[in-house]
Structure formats: C-alpha cells, structure tokens
Amino acid sequence: xxxxxxxxxxxxxxxxxxxxxxIEQRETIGLSQGQIVRKRFFHHKGxxxxxxxxxxxxxxxxxxxxxxxxxxxTPGWWPWHWNATPPLVNRGIPTLNxxxxxxxxxxxxxxxxxxxxxxxxxxxxRGTQQSIMIMLxxxxxxxxxxxxxxxxxxxxxxxxxxxxxxxxxxxxTIPFIVVGAVIGRSIGAAGLGAAVLGLALGLFAWTGxxxxxxxxxxxxxxxxxxxxxxxxxxxxxxxxxKHILPNxxxxxxxxxxxxxxxxxxxxxxxxxxxxxxxxPDTSLGLIVAQNVAAFATRPWLFWWPGIFIIVIxxxxxxxxxxxRDAFDPRQKKMPSAKxxxxxxxxxxxxxxTV
Amino acid sequence: xxxxxxxxxxxxVIVLLAATFLMYMLVALSGDPLKELRxxxxxxxxxxxASLSQRLDLDVPPFFRYFLWLGGVGQxxxxxxxxxxxxxxxxxxxxxQQAMGSTLQLVTGAQIIAIIVGLIVGITTALRQYSGxxxxxTFASFLFFxxxxxxxxxxxxxxxxxxxxxxxxxxxxxxxIMIGISIxxxxxxxxxxxxxxxxxxxxxxVATASTLALLAYFxxxxxxxxxxxxxxxxxxxxLAAALGVTAVSVGLKDKNAVRGALVTAxxxxxxxxxxxxxxxxxxxxxxFFALSLGAVVVxxxxxxxxxxxxxxxxxxxxxxxxxxxxxVIVIDGHLLYWNDYVNSSRVNGRPVATIGSTTPxxxxxxxxxxxxxxxxxxxxxxxIILISFASLTRYTRASMLEVMNQDFIRTARSKGLTxxxxxxxxxxxxxxxxxxxxxxxxxxxxxxxAVITESVFGWSGMGRLFxxxxxxxxxxxVMAFFVVTGxxxxxxxxxxxxxxxxxxxxxxxx
Numbered sequence: 046x047x048x049x050x051x052x053x054x055x056x057x058x059x060x061x062x063x064x065x066x067x068i069e070q071r072e073t074i075g076l077s078q079g080q081i082v083r084k085r086f087f088h089h090k091g092x093x094x095x096x097x098x099x100x101x102x103x104x105x106x107x108x109x110x111x112x113x114x115x116x117x118x119t120p121g122w123w124p125w126h127w128n129a130t131p132p133l134v135n136r137g138i139p140t141l142n143x144x145x146x147x148x149x150x151x152x153x154x155x156x157x158x159x160x161x162x163x164x165x166x167x168x169x170x171r172g173t174q175q176s177i178m179i180m181l182x183x184x185x186x187x188x189x190x191x192x193x194x195x196x197x198x199x200x201x202x203x204x205x206x207x208x209x210x211x212x213x214x215x216x217x218t219i220p221f222i223v224v225g226a227v228i229g230r231s232i233g234a235a236g237l238g239a240a241v242l243g244l245a246l247g248l249f250a251w252t253g254x255x256x257x258x259x260x261x262x263x264x265x266x267x268x269x270x271x272x273x274x275x276x277x278x279x280x281x282x283x284x285x286x287k288h289i290l291p292n293x294x295x296x297x298x299x300x301x302x303x304x305x306x307x308x309x310x311x312x313x314x315x316x317x318x319x320x321x322x323x324x325p326d327t328s329l330g331l332i333v334a335q336n337v338a339a340f341a342t343r344p345w346l347f348w349w350p351g352i353f354i355i356v357i358x359x360x361x362x363x364x365x366x367x368x369r370d371a372f373d374p375r376q377k378k379m380p381s382a383k384x385x386x387x388x389x390x391x392x393x394x395x396x397x398t399v
Numbered sequence: 400x401x402x403x404x405x406x407x408x409x410x411x412v413i414v415l416l417a418a419t420f421l422m423y424m425l426v427a428l429s430g431d432p433l434k435e436l437r438x439x440x441x442x443x444x445x446x447x448x449a450s451l452s453q454r455l456d457l458d459v460p461p462f463f464r465y466f467l468w469l470g471g472v473g474q475x476x477x478x479x480x481x482x483x484x485x486x487x488x489x490x491x492x493x494x495x496q497q498a499m500g501s502t503l504q505l506v507t508g509a510q511i512i513a514i515i516v517g518l519i520v521g522i523t524t525a526l527r528q529y530s531g532x533x534x535x536x537t538f539a540s541f542l543f544f545x546x547x548x549x550x551x552x553x554x555x556x557x558x559x560x561x562x563x564x565x566x567x568x569x570x571x572x573x574x575x576i577m578i579g580i581s582i583x584x585x586x587x588x589x590x591x592x593x594x595x596x597x598x599x600x601x602x603x604x605v606a607t608a609s610t611l612a613l614l615a616y617f618x619x620x621x622x623x624x625x626x627x628x629x630x631x632x633x634x635x636x637x638l639a640a641a642l643g644v645t646a647v648s649v650g651l652k653d654k655n656a657v658r659g660a661l662v663t664a665x666x667x668x669x670x671x672x673x674x675x676x677x678x679x680x681x682x683x684x685x686x687f688f689a690l691s692l693g694a695v696v697v698x699x700x701x702x703x704x705x706x707x708x709x710x711x712x713x714x715x716x717x718x719x720x721x722x723x724x725x726x727v728i729v730i731d732g733h734l735l736y737w738n739d740y741v742n743s744s745r746v747n748g749r750p751v752a753t754i755g756s757t758t759p760x761x762x763x764x765x766x767x768x769x770x771x772x773x774x775x776x777x778x779x780x781x782x783i784i785l786i787s788f789a790s791l792t793r794y795t796r797a798s799m800l801e802v803m804n805q806d807f808i809r810t811a812r813s814k815g816l817t818x819x820x821x822x823x824x825x826x827x828x829x830x831x832x833x834x835x836x837x838x839x840x841x842x843x844x845x846x847x848x849a850v851i852t853e854s855v856f857g858w859s860g861m862g863r864l865f866x867x868x869x870x871x872x873x874x875x876x877v878m879a880f881f882v883v884t885g886x887x888x889x890x891x892x893x894x895x896x897x898x899x900x901x902x903x904x905x906x907x908x909x
Contacts, residue, residue: 211414218418218885220847223865224425227877230869231429310547314851317549318866330547337553341561351550358545366541 082295085371092367095360102356106173109166114178114240125164127171128325133162139345157345159336169349172329175322176309177357179243183308186247188301191254192290198255199262200285210259217252221311224249229320239322243312250308254300261293295372302365306358313354329354404897411889420465422881423874427461432486432872454488455875468878482882483875485868494864495879499846501756502860505853506845508776509783514838517788521795522830523591526822528800532590536792543789548782552855555778556753564749567741570623572614581611625738628731633671633724637664640723648716650819655707656716662705663698663717667724671731679732682765694725733773736766743767750774754857779856783849787841794837799830832902836895843891847884 076084087093111121125131134140137159140152156165198209228245265271266289274288315321316330323331329350336346431437432455436448451457456464471481482491524533572580585607592602617623628636641660642651649656678690698721699714706713741750745758752758752775761771802808803826811825846861853862861880868876900906 211410211417214410214414215417215421218414218888219422219881220844220884220888222850223847223881223884224422226850226866226869227422227425227429231425234430306545310545313547314549317547318851318854320869330549333547333550333553340553340557347550347553351547354547354550355542355545358547359541362541362545 082371086367089363089367089370091363092370095363095367098356099360099364102173102353102360103177106170106177109170110174112174114238121170123164123167123170125167127167127327128163129167130162131158131164133158137162137343139165156349157343159343159346160339165346165349168327168332169329169353172327172332172350173353173357175239175326175328176312176330176354179239179246179312179322179328180305180309180357180361182240182243183247183250183312184301184305186244187250187304187308188254188297189251190248191251192258192297194251195255195258195260196262196285196290199259200266200281200289202263206259209255213252213255216249219249221249221307222314225311225315226318226320229315233320233323239326239328242321246308246312250304254297254304257296257300258293261296262289265289265292295368299365299369299372302361302368306361306365309354309358309361404893407893407896411893415885415889416469418885419469419878419881423465423468423878424461426869426872426874426877427464429869430872432457434872451486454484455486455873464874468875472878472882482879485876486871486873491875491879494876495883498859498861498864498880499883501858502846502849502853502862504756504772505776505779505858505860506783506849509780510787510842510845512780513784513787513791516784517791518795518834520788521792522799522822522827524792525796525799525803525830527590527593530590530593532587535590540789540792543785546785548786548851549855551785552778552782552852555781559781560751560753560778563751567623567750568748570621572618577611577614577618580614581607584610627734628727630668630671633727633731634668636727637667637720637724640664641720644719644723645716647819647823648719649709649712650817653707653709653713655705656702656709656713659702659705659713659717660720663701663720664724666697666701667721667728671728674728675732675735679735679766682732684765687765691722691725694721697721733766733769736764736770739763740767740770751777753778756858779852779858782852782855791834791837791841795830795834798833799826802826802830832899835902836899839891839895839898843888843895844884846887847880 107121109121109123110127111119113119131154134153137154137157139155139157141155154164154166156169158164159168194209194213198206225246228249229242232242232245266284271284271288274284279288312321312328313330313333316328317334319334321330322328332350333347333354336343340347433448433451436444436451439447441447456467459467468483471483474481480492482495484490485494520536524536527533585603588606589599589603593599594602638661641664642657645651645653645657645660651657678686695718699718701721702714702717703710705717740746740763741748743761743763745761750770756772756775758771758775761767763771808821808826811821816825849860850862850865852858853860854866861883864876865880868874868878868880
C-alpha cells in the first residue's frame, strides 16, 4: 500500500479522532487493509457460501467432461461425451435419486437424457464450461479496457478525457444485448468459437467500469499522498499503477464481479436467441432454447441448465455483494435492536452470576 | 441553464451520429445479405439478386451507404421520414410505427406496476431494516436479479397459463391450500406492519382470519367461474381506500380530509349502479378517458371544498381515492363480461394466453377487448416486473436508508412529529430524488430491453423488427430500432440530469 498511513484511510468518513470512532478503531487497529477486507468478507455468510458453491460448480464442470479449447483436449472422468448418443435408459428420465432406499445414487444418467439419448449431465457440464469461460473473458476484457480508459481519462483530464468520455457515451448508447446480437451473428456466421465470442463481447462491456474508475481517479489524484509522490519524482506510470490503482481496487473488483454476473445472463440470453454459442458446441442458454418445446414431456431438459444459470449468476452476485461490504465500510451492518437487547441481557446475567 | 441544455443536446447529437455509424457498420458487415439468394435454385436468381442490390443500394460500400441512410433519416426534420426499405421491400417507417405501438403496449403497464411495487417494497424494507421481511426481500431481489428472463417466461407459460387454465375449468381451492395461503398472508402482513409482540400477534390473527374468510367466500360462491366485485366489494374497497389513503397522505387526525375522502367514497358508491347499468353499456375509449378525467376532477373538487385549511392536500387525497374507486368499478365492468369472454369460441375456456398480443377475430365490445388485452399482457408483464422490480427495490431501499440516517430526520423526530409525517413528508420526498433519475434512465432503456421478452411471448414489436433485421443482414430495420432506442436513451439521460438539478437545490447544472 503506497498510502503513507493506511489506518487513516480505512474508516472512511469516520474521522481519525480515537474517541469518536472507537468501535471502528478497535475493530481495525493493527490490521492491514487486506486483512480488514478479508475479515469483513468472511463475515458475509452469503458470499462465503457462494464462493464454495461456485468453486464446486467450476471444478465439477471442468473435471467431468474434460477441457476442450483451442486444440487442448483433456479427458474428464464422466463416461459420456456431450454429443454422444448412448441408448435411452428408462425413457431418459433422470436417474439421480437422493432418497435413501432402492435406486439410491446418481445412476448412469443423473440429469436424464434427451429424445435421441444425449446425456444431459455431460451437456449441461459442457454448457456450464462455455458459459463460465465467456463470463470470465467478458469480465477480464471489460475490466481491462474499462480500467485503462477510466484511468487515462481521470488521470490526464483535459481534452483526452472529453474524447474518451464521449466515446464511452457512444458505446453506452448501444444496449449490450443489441450489440451482442449483432456481433454474435457475425461470429456465428464466420464459424468462430465461444472464446472469440467472449473476447468480442468484452469489447463492449467496459463502459460502466470506465466511468466509475474515472471518478475514482479524479478524486484520488487530488489527494496529498499523490502530491507527495509527485514531488519525490515519481513518473506518471508509477503514480497510476503504484499509488492510485491500489486505492481504487475496491471499486474495480466489485464492479468487475457485478459485470460478470450481468455477462452470464447476457450470454445465455444471446445463445437462447440464437446469436451466441452455436451447434455443435453448446452453452446453457442454447440447451434451454433447444428444449423449450419439450418442456411438457421432458422437463429435466429445461430445469437443469436453468438451475445452473441461476446458481452461477446468484453466487457471483452474492460474492459481489460481499466484496462491496468488505471494501466499503460505510455500508456496514448495524446490530439490530434484538441483538443489542440480547447482548444486554447476557451482560446482566453475567453480572448477576459473578 | 439554457446553455447547459444546448451544449448537452449538441453533445448528444454527436454521440448519436457516432453510435449510429458504428451500429450501421457492424450490421452491414455482419454477413452477406445475398447469401439466401446465392444458395437458392430459382431460375431468375441473377435478376432477383440484382433487384435486391438495387433496392438496398448494395453496390455502394457500407461506409457511403451509411450516409445515404442518414440522408433519408435526416428528412424527418422536414416531416418526410425515410428509413429505407427492408429486404422484402416494405418501407421501414410503417413497420416501425406498428412495432412501436405493440411494444409500448407491452412495456408501459409493466413498467408502471414495477415502479409502484418497487417503490412500496423498497420503502417498507428500509423502514423494517434487518427484519425477517427485509432479509426475505433482499434474498428475493438477488434471486430475481439472477433469473434469465427467457427461462422464467417458459415457467410462467407452463404453470401460470397452462396450469391456471386447467384449474379454471374446475376451480376448487381445497381446505389445506386455503389455510396455507391465509397463514402466508398473515405472516406477510405481520412482518410488514411490525410493532411490539402483542401488536404482531393481533396483526397475524386478523390478517389470517380475513384472508381465510375471503377465500372461503370465493370457494362457497363459486367466485372463479362467475367473478364479480359487486356492490359489497365496491363499498368495502371504497371505504378502505378512503381511510387508507388519508392515513398515509395526511393522517386521520385531519378531520376535513377524512370527511372529503369519505364523501368521495360515498359518491363513488352511489355511482356504481348508474354506471354499471346505463353508462357502461355504450363504453368506448374516448368516453373511458373522459370518465377517468371526470373522476379525478370530481374527487379533487370534493376534497377542495370540504378541505378546511389545507385545501389542496385534501383535494389530492380525494382525487386519489376517486381514482382507486374508479379502477374498482372498471374492473367490475370487465368482470361482467368475463364469462362471455371465457366461453367464446375463440378462447374456449382457456383465458390466459401465451403467445401474441390479441386473439385474432375475437370481436366484441370495449370490455371484451379489454379482457383480451389483459389476458395477453398478463404473462409478459409478470416477467418484466420480476426483472425490473429487483433493481428498483434495492435502489429505493438504499436511498431511503441513507435519508433516514440523516440529522434532519432526527431533528424531525425530536420535534415530536409522528412517524407518518417523518417518513412521508421528510424522508420520502428526499429519498425520491435519486430514484426519480433512476426511473428516468429505466424508462429510456425500456424499449431496447424488451427484445427477449417479446421473442419468448411472440409479440411482433420492436424486438421482432430488430431480430428479423439481424437475421437477414438487413441494416434498415435494425437501424430504425436503434434510432428509437438510442434517441430515447439520450433524451432520458438528459432528462434525468435536469430532473436531478431541479429536484435537488444543492445541485447546480453548469
């Protein structure tokens, strides 16, 4: 941390008088910023549970059917390929049975099969892989461009800032789903794969982040520690990367997470409309689209991909919320009246027993 | 101020020009518009390709074709819009008008309901912060935020449309479900109203019992096959509206306002039979609007003349009461024709529709058409509300909490003002300032956001126009769609800024 005294930075708005912010100080005294953030993050139960659930989904998706991207082919532990057509078992009804008794276990096709016998578990795992990969690519590319543009505009201001921000306005005027559909169609027509789609979508997903980062830079560049760095001879690049960026990292991480939550919904929607990932490859939105008509007869074709979309989007949203709480102590949770009265009662009881 | 607006408008025009250029190039370069013809086996393939090229100026490179298109659109300023023709040779302006009407019909109602529900839920969660209700709504809004709308739409079709239609052929609720619904509604009211434990238990008991009584009444009178509000329902809702609206807006201590609201309710009740049996027979859309306006004016006048000192406050309260009673009577008017609608040969006992915006060749009067629009709007509206409700609730809650924690609220409380005055007069008005701008931005993004909903529910609106254009590498319809959405986005962006500046005196535009 480049800031000369991080402990003065952390309780935003709390001031540095010890008597006024004693609770804040007691909680954060002697801890680095990273430790404080980590501590707050792990207090957010929804976010911690979400991290584990998301990690489980990612490991399951990438280990089960193997990784197949850009010529890299690793086999997975699941027996079926997502395009293989094994014979139908029990009319394709899911064999997953978690009720103890006869038939307990995951069985040969836990998520069932479609009408030609494709294993839905393998299909959904492959779809999850592709959707997560696109989500991460959109997040990485979008964050990278957003930080770059926002940082340049906010740090240098002037005419460059005006041009970059008008450019941001141009991109923000086009709804993401609209430009996504146009690009998705071009990429689909050219026969390029899901990874290229993710990269291309990322080129249009940076606008919100650029505005936020610009705002952060505009306010941080006026602070004293930046002046201190400048008079001690730091170059612009050093000030941007070593002094300002670490202080803006909270805003960036939080909005990058929320950007990814939006990206997976956008990708699945595009694939559903037919402008995203295409046959013979698959994605969660495409599986839903292909099986809409079969909902009445084979609802499992429809439920499983949908549930995976929701689980991924929900966990990413929760992680984003936990990160926001961790980085922004102003949104700190106050203890409720009930907790306070309970604590009072405990204190009274403890006093009476002594 | 004027120079601020002027400069912003100039910037907006430049931004729009750049965005349309980018979009035009992206669409024009997204594929080969002649591909279908190239692969066809028609004997006059060459002529067809030549005529299509000539119609869409395909021999001009996209860069210059953009300026041809821009020239056509520029004629809008002299009243002769030319958005070009689509692949089939139909003028895009006509397609655009039809599509806009259809999409506006789809999104307007949904957005209004989403705003009202989102505001109410956001305010109540902020007032009951960290209660069970707050946590439930917070989790629900996270869930709704993460829902893919196309997936929800299919579920709605299956369970609301098909399931409800099946149930309607033999509508029996059953005792266990009745008790379940009553307890859920009781718990909801309890957590919503809060208070000390004794008050909570009373709320739970009263709400559960009244819901149970209502459901039992529905069940015993076979309400769902012959639904109606009736004079009893109108009387109850009119009195409840009069007391409820007064309690929230000016408080029940203001006797003049209470009297005004109750007189308005009495007038509404007295008008029920004359309206239903004489006026509603020959209802038409202009008459409907005239009556709506009349309700507001009459209600306002009653409130104004009975209002005592705070005339306008009382007038406002009574006008709102009049509108609510009017809505109830209009619902009753529709319900009179419900059976005719459900049993008509076009509908065949399955009222909730899953596809399209109207039942073709239905015919019928104002009321039948009204029911038909309602049954077609029901599912897409629910889907849109679920999605946009989440973000509005979060915004409202955050904004309300921020205001409630400020010093002037503490001052207001320490002056001894009632909770109602503090919340409605002091907190809510200030909390609504940032929300007003959020709502303005949401309205700006409305038409562009309905592409997926339209596609799933088979509405031929703006989304269909856009998708057809993309599928055929046909820039003109796509650009027409984009000009409308982009223009709305830019205008409402500017409006949001001006709104913020005019509502919050601390903000100066410069």
